[in-house]
Amino acid sequence: MAEITKKPVGIMETVLRDAHQSLIATRMPTEIMLPIVEKMDKVGYHAVECWGGATFDASLRFLKEDPWERLRKLRDGFKNTKLQMLFRGQNILGYRPYADDVVDAFVEKSIANGIDIIRIFDCLNDLRNLQEAVNATNEIKKREGRGHAQIALSYTLGDAYTLEYWADMAKKIEEMGADSICIKDMAGLLLPYRAAELIKAMKEQTSLPIQLHTHYTSGVASMTYLKAVEAGVDVIDCAISPFALGTSQPATEVMVETFKGTPYDTGYDQNLLAEIADYFAPYRDECIKSGLMNTKVLGVNIKTLLYQVPGGMLSNMVSQLKEQKAENRYRDVLEEIPRVRKDCGEPPLVTPSSQIVGTQAIFNVLLGERYKMATGEFKDLLRGNYGQTVKPMNQEVIDKVIPGEKRSTARSAEATGHTEPELATIEAEMKEWKKQDEDVLSYALFPQVATDFFKYRQAQETGVDVKLADKDNKAYPV
Ligand code: CO
Numbered sequence: 156m157a158e159i160t161k162k163p164v165g166i167m168e169t170v171l172r173d174a175h176q177s178l179i180a181t182r183m184p185t186e187i188m189l190p191i192v193e194k195m196d197k198v199g200y201h202a203v204e205c206w207g208g209a210t211f212d213a214s215l216r217f218l219k220e221d222p223w224e225r226l227r228k229l230r231d232g233f234k235n236t237k238l239q240m241l242f243r244g245q246n247i248l249g250y251r252p253y254a255d256d257v258v259d260a261f262v263e264k265s266i267a268n269g270i271d272i273i274r275i276f277d278c279l280n281d282l283r284n285l286q287e288a289v290n291a292t293n294e295i296k297k298r299e300g301r302g303h304a305q306i307a308l309s310y311t312l313g314d315a316y317t318l319e320y321w322a323d324m325a326k327k328i329e330e331m332g333a334d335s336i337c338i339k340d341m342a343g344l345l346l347p348y349r350a351a352e353l354i355k356a357m358k359e360q361t362s363l364p365i366q367l368h369t370h371y372t373s374g375v376a377s378m379t380y381l382k383a384v385e386a387g388v389d390v391i392d393c394a395i396s397p398f399a400l401g402t403s404q405p406a407t408e409v410m411v412e413t414f415k416g417t418p419y420d421t422g423y424d425q426n427l428l429a430e431i432a433d434y435f436a437p438y439r440d441e442c443i444k445s446g447l448m449n450t451k452v453l454g455v456n457i458k459t460l461l462y463q464v465p466g467g468m469l470s471n472m473v474s475q476l477k478e479q480k481a482e483n484r485y486r487d488v489l490e491e492i493p494r495v496r497k498d499c500g501e502p503p504l505v506t507p508s509s510q511i512v513g514t515q516a517i518f519n520v521l522l523g524e525r526y527k528m529a530t531g532e533f534k535d536l537l538r539g540n541y542g543q544t545v546k547p548m549n550q551e552v553i554d555k556v557i558p559g560e561k562r563s564t565a566r567s568a569e570a571t572g573h574t575e576p577e578l579a580t581i582e583a584e585m586k587e588w589k590k591q592d593e594d595v596l597s598y599a600l601f602p603q604v605a606t607d608f609f610k611y612r613q614a615q616e617t618g619v620d621v622k623l624a625d626k627d628n629k630a631y632p633v
Pocket residue numbers: 173341368369370
């Protein structure tokens with residue numbers, strides 16, 4: 156009898172990054188992580204995601220932890236497991252495009268401090284905004300034999316996003332020199348049968364490994380993984396059960412059990428996973444008790460499928476409408492969102508495009524006239540400062556919002572004038588605080604927050620108290 160070809164699916168465990176970013180506003184401290192690292196290291200995960208995204212900002216701002224120190228401690232503990240981070244293309248982990256020398260330095264220090272796989276994405280899927288980070292990773296790989304550049308496509312729905320579009324993007328990513336592709340479905344929009352079609356179409360255009368990242372928000376995620384794995388996806392992103400489901404990922408143990416005895420069998424030890432879950436369960440209870448984990452984010456939110464709007468964007472919108480005492484306009488705003496999205500070239504809705512489109516839709520509805528007023532960010536989007544959208548923007552809207560202005564067709568760093576090296580200037584600005592090269596990069600991304608952290612660190616070391624400017628910043632986007 157012919158033996159069935161085995162094709163074990165890999166699992167990337169997200170509990171140390173996305174899972175706690177999604178469920179407890181990125182507040183898991185290093186001291187909770189470290190005691191379980193030795194066990195996690197024995198599972199045989201494809202990788203553990205533990206850094207990047209909002210973890211960097213949250214560490215400095217709320218936890219008063221040096222994110223670089225966290226990374227080094229995790230690296231020390233994970234002797235056999237690859238560590239992965241999330242990287243916002245030319246924006247690195249911050250909220251504006253940086254010059255290439257800062258991107259290069261950040262990639263280099265990330266790998267030097269312990270990262271193996273860098274997942275790089277752009278909110279418009281403008282691949283030019285990802286090229287420098289990919290190049291930087293490849294340089295280090297050539298030199299040191301470590302480093303893996305994964306390009307993540309922000310998954311979304313709309314006229315422009317056909318199977319051909321995604322398949323063509325897969326081909327382009329391979330040509331860019333990336334090592335793997337991720338489909339990043341931040342809203343949980345990818346349905347099971349669509350996932351199978353999508354993976355099949357992409358696999359026809361590329362031989363690169365494909366990883367699927369989704370969120371449980373809409374309730375379909377485990378089924379989506381099942382169909383995607385059957386269609387040949389190589390790695391799926393899951394979270395250990397106490398930090399799974401809701402707005403987080405499908406549960407690791409459930410997916411492991413699902414594929415047991417099939418060609419996709421992960422081979423992971425369910426007892427070992429149970430010990431890891433037992434470790435995190437009391438911390439979850441604590442988070443629920445303290446209110447850090449809001450039970451609202453734990454259920455299924457089917458509206459995310461109905462309106463194709465990420466869960467986080469919906470809750471932002473509700474609170475903005477509440478502030479304006481205009482909750483009765485909820486439905487009008489929901490209907491306005493797809494129109495605004497079309498007007499600005501149908502971008503994916505992910506940080507920061509989700510906030511830009513959502514806020515503009517609220518303006519359009521509440522002011523009684525579309526584009527009577529526009530936010531600075533919406534104008535920047537129309538100006539091309541974030542890069543290029545898949546579809547052309549509405550010329551009438553451009554003429555009304557930014558009449559006569561010059562629009563850019565360059566990648567974001569050039570469109571916003573970050574063409575000259577800027578690391579030396581940044582270093583000169585902060586040199587009184589510098590204890591390690593990495594401090595310059597923390598400051599480059601979050602000048603105010605990093606300075607506060609440096610003051611805090613100095614106070615810890617000297618015992619002299621300091622006043623922090625930004626201790627309880629509530630405006631922090633999670
Ligand atoms: Co995610």
